[in-house]
Amino acid sequence: MNTQTLLAYVSTHDLFHSPLDQTRRFEGAIDQGVYLASLRRQGKSLFFVYRDEAAFKKIVIKVSQDANDFADFPGIVEQADGYAIARSDETPELAAFLRKAFPWTAPKSLKGKDATIGTGDRLGLANPAHIRAVRDYDIFPVLAQQSIRELNFTKRTYQEVVDAATFAVFQEGYEDGFGFDGDHLKNIPDIEMALRCGATMITLDLSEVMNAKAAQWSDADLAAAYANVPADERQRLERAYLAAPITLNDGSSLSFDAVELHRCCVMYLEAIRFVKQVYDLLVERRGAGNFDFEMSIDETDAPTVPQHHLFIIQELTHLGVVVDSLAPRFIGEFQKAIDYIGDLSEFERQFAVHCQIAKTYDNYKVSIHSGSDKFSAYPAIGKWTNGRLHVKTAGTSWLEAVRTIAIKEPALYRQIHQVALENYPEALKFYHITADFSKIPALDSLSDADLPHYLVQAESRQLIHIIYGFVAQDAALREQFYRALFTHEETHYQLVRDHLRKHVTLLGRPKKSM
Template identity: 45%
Template sequence: MVKPWIEILRKHGAADAAALPARKAALLQDGIESIADDSGNAVYVRSLQESNGVVYAIVRDAGRRSLLALGPAAFDSPFEAPLQKVEGYHAQLIAPTAAHTAGLHQLFGFTRPLSLRDRRTTVGMGDRLGRATPGHLRAARNYALAPVLAQQSIRELEFTGRTFADVVADASFAVFQEGYSGGYGADGDHLKTIEAIDNALAVHMPMITLDLTEVMRPEVADWPHSKINAGFAALSADFQARVESEYAGRNFNLDSDTVVRISAKEARLCAVMYGPALDFSQVVNDHLKQKTGNAYDLEISIDETTTPTLPSHHLFIASELQRRGVTVNSLAPRFIGEFQKAIDYIGDIAEFEKQLIVHCRIAEHFGMYKISVHSGSDKFSVYPHVGRHSGGRLHLKTAGTSWLESLRVIAACEPAFYRTIHRKAFEYFPEARKQYHITADIDAIAEVGSKNDVELPAFLDDPNCRQLLHISYGGLLRDPEIRDRFFALLHTHDEMYYGYLQRHFDNHMRLLGVAAAQG
């Protein structure tokens, strides 16, 4: 039933394609982000667009969000939805799903993700729910950054029952809803195989985060010298010769204040530890180039290990990637200290800063790629150092923090339902903990029954509870008692959710020192 939205558009002079640009500009100038009737039907003003005499907009009612297409006569459409004749107009109501993403991209190119290799500061704003992106964009548009909106890992997809196609669809329609034309990325996160990479590329995800966990050999760090030498002797003669001549016992002067030395033993250790990962990185890079031309952003992830990435190891990896012709857009070391989910940095901040400086100088020296910070949300104590020493050439990766902000909305607006979610999180925690490294003490979390309703949002500020709720999302979102009601309530309170997200990411960007957007 499209009649209510037609009436809203007519009332505000926005149903006519020719008059639309001026009406849209006037509404936004008056600070009007949505136009609505008394029954809760609304049109998002920033989404108003015109193409070939047809008006397009994202509309909502009490239960759903859709794309409305409205013309004065029958029109050709890339969407498979019935064409209705209502109130003298021809209209389509299109579900914002993966089946219609290609049509949206065809009509409005700004909704398609693109390579962000030329953007200095990028921020991964993962949306596990498919509902957070408008809030992300309301923060992002105020800063000199490019958002990576469609960012999900295989693990996240399995836990939420989504596909890469779903993730790109949700981001694309949210970009249209917010009228965001500044360009955004899409990240197939922590992928380990060519097959998984191809699945991401098939739905136009230009960024691939290559997780090298399964081809690295971190156990080599604990080998005796004799075993390292034996492993080194098994490598190709050419690689051995290059390692001995170009790395063993050498000092690398990165600038007047930064020197990295690689001993002979360490050079051999790096060759054995990282050799297979470097080979696979080259295979993946060549595959991406063959598949996309040059429109891809390859991130090398070496952070999923138990030991920090020494600056000398980072230098060896960066130098070898450059030699092999791998186009590195960003690289994620395993930093010293703890970058745990949903909470601030744990560790010696002075030592972190000292090593961070060297990591940033290595990135500048070997290709000016971005330093990537994984599990990057809520690390407020180290953000000023990350922003300053990277010079803003960085990629920050977040996801779970946006899920937690959705629970903050539930706690504030639906306290009884929050209590149900809270208690069920304890049930799902033991299984979820097998997938994530955290140190939460869940026994230290106050009993939810001991708190009155107005105190419930404070649970989202308790580090132990944040980690409990953060990693239990998979079980909670699959729970039949939770799932449908959760999404229905989030739809009802979507503007509050967007506001919470904007405030939360404003805090991140401010401490990182990201410059304000120009114009």
């Protein structure tokens, strides 16, 4: 949009004086390249996001009636017809400006929010669709959510992740807030990095500090390891867990025998001490109550039985650690990008106990990791949590991006699929899936019109899910991929919105009252 066209647009729509069109703001409407939902007035200035078709990018434009009102806005200021105008690419400097000028574009805590969902925008492109999926529902989004593994695969940084969320929020005019989760962090340096970038939530992954192998140890081996616990600590533990069953607030109870206590101590005590160290660091950096703290014990082979969950939360409480949410490893399989695998009735029975433990100990949230597409389990999850839960998704939005390519750019999809076939053995080192890839139809056996079938079949969904890093790290393929999603942006947004909204509604989340 050149200067004269821009000023003509502002004048024709009388954007400095007339009410902004509320009826179209939340529908993703674009008028002459202007994202209408992004239009904002502040003092004598007007701001909006503009879609630059020729350059395959978006820019933020500021128009002001005051030439001196540009001290912090990044961009070269020009004068025309009594207005001052500046344009800025979506840069870190612009993101910092937006978070200061429009505080609702900065992440905030999940405190006071019962139902929350981490949407995990791996590409930095899907968050407008995530906003459209949730904005009418009683569920709070964590738009900025990435693990170190995902950052390494996509070659992105936490600053880029939160900046992308800021730009999406501004583009969509979304003022209801969002969170920023440093997800599945395992060490102090990575936690410090996430905090420096403004993370409001830290998810501590204990998979490398807990002794998961002890789940399979013999009684004798467990007893020998337990003997290394100091005597006074053993006495406290035995009084706490062996003297009597522990009653939950619904009147049910859980009991420990000596072997199970030994197993819990050997598996978790060292990890719990690490949790205390991290929690104290967060209190030091942010102050008590000024961050969201999640514990993750889901990245293990053995399910977290209810007694283990109870042991962990009681020991954390003993140390003064307050968790906002905890992610057990549930019975059955919560594999990436497909529905729940296992006995749903047994899952529901155990899940109900996990929820009761959480309600008994300060009503923290039960967190469901690898929550993407677990549609058959969602009704039970919504029921037993009473809507107080956290669900994490990420890969499902990536797959909807690939579905967009399969529909709109079949030749490009074929390139991506071939990359998947060539690289999945390496990708399997990082993801636990049990798909039989031999069931996937050969690429040359499907017509272009049939390519979206790959995003329906469970085996090919998992194949495509785990190779996103190989697409992101191939410079030429990445550029084609991003350009295609820019070109077909509305299709991409619709697919992601509709798919994520299915998650929200199956969890039983109601629409917001208007």
